[in-house]
Amino acid sequence: MLIGRTLSPGARIAAVLVLLALALTNLGWIIRDLNEAGRIVDVLWLWTGQPARADNGLWASSALDPQLLMVYVVSAAVVPRSGSTRGVVGTLGLLTVLLRLPRLWDSRVNVWPLEPGLATRVDVTTYGTLLLGLVLLVLALTARRDTASAAGRPDAEASGGTGTGPGGPPARPRRWRARVAGVLALALAGVATAWEVHWSVELSGDSYWDQVWGDRYLFFPLLGSPPGWIRWATLLLLLAVAGTALARAAVARPLGMTVAGLVAMGHLLTLVGLVRADYLQHLGSADTETHLTFWTSLTGLPCALLVLVLLLAREAQPPPPSPAGERWAGREDLAPLGER
Template structure:
């Protein structure tokens, strides 16, 4: 196990991050089970996720949307990156931060919009909804703190895995005796860093989809005016939807932000770009597919030429999101740079391999290594 991994994957950090991911997964799965319970048929929940205007019956509403299964599945994926020791600290930190950012941004408006989505006042359901959103926001904040603290600890000089502050050659052997110096600057990059081809493809696709969503939101803002768009963005219009679902414009703005941030990371080929692009690609794919399903149900494709400019722009943004999302996932699934391997021609110190004999007339290695060795 490398010291770079140890600098992030300490037992305390692994346990804390894992339990927080379990909390996020269980809290989201509980609401999906609740929706399955109140649904007349299991297929009704699926049709609701696909955009059908169905009511589960009685004086209640759906609690989840199509993005909730992604958040539930993303939590164990991030926990696996931590527990199974991703090839670099930044990869595991990127998985945690991607999960935390998506959860926080999508759950934040629930704190003030949940009451407006209940057809009748239900204090118990409203309390549970807000408590879930608040707990997930706290868990997301702690996950970000854990990941940021690990990366900051890794970057301190003098710590295992820390960034070097001098330009001296790196020493390849830690044993006592003769060592072999590796020329400085030959390292292709940190482990887990995406290769150039997949990174460029993912960055371009995310940038195009993010800019399309941004253009749609700017068009809404110009057409409606700042005050009306602000109410629509924050859910002040009182439209009834799923309890944990953010307002439509809020969701589009959040996805545009995540897509552009992941695109910037992909262009920089940061080590945390792969989990960030995977998360953004999955969210874009589901968002675009649901928007296209709604447009198809409304018959907008049959009268595309007579639709207003805003509707045409929305369809274009949805199509780009639905098409770019799966392609980004494929690019993000490509393995990154492997951890550095030992050079078979490297000259190691005697005594570094088990059973290796000491050369003649060579002094024996010390039984106790010097301080700081």
């Protein structure tokens, strides 16, 4: 009987190597920006959304790079032993491709004055990152095996039937926790939708879509995505988390925890940026949009963390049946006393 699917040992090793390559790529560009910054703290302020200037006037990394760096490193440590490896790898492949995709049509490197070789390095990073993201997706979709045969193996039994071992099936979230997490994710998606309605009204038609698709004159880090694209990607991912959590799908745990973690870090950086901009000292003079931004992040941060915590708990799986028990399935009354 088909219990679940996970990655083979060889596919796990390949996934770890890809994740480490992605982490090192992000780390390299972060180090580049730290070297270009007049002060190291300027890079931190850039990640919070505050204006900061590099020595050559151009930044490569965005707030997503340190966040993805942490996710890649943690996932590389989890993949060798988790029963939800297929969901983890697929989620990170989807995130990598989705968040780097706008670089394919970004023409800023062709019109901005860049240091020699920088445009080439940006292009190589873009295509290499997208390729690695596609590799993760292919591994999640094709490099899989039936875990039903793992029932009698020591590694499956060592997981205690929880789906935590490499031979165990992926564990679903617990029932009431999944429902609460799904509702919270749906609420976060609703707030994100309200903000998109606001921006579509606030900005003219062309300006709004330039925020989504990018424009050669729109300033954001070279390896970053347009702000509107990130907002829409976050909205769609939150809807996916809500749907999978309410359905108690096995992928809800890796997808939900990853997306919730990124959303929480994004809200935290926004709050730090507002505090640094002396928002709390100028509450009376701040405009409505700034107030709404502050309260969105102040409430969104604990909501996202709660989604992560709720999906952390996995549903307990029954222990694998013994071969003797399988022989008498449905006829327990006829089984010898020692095999009942």
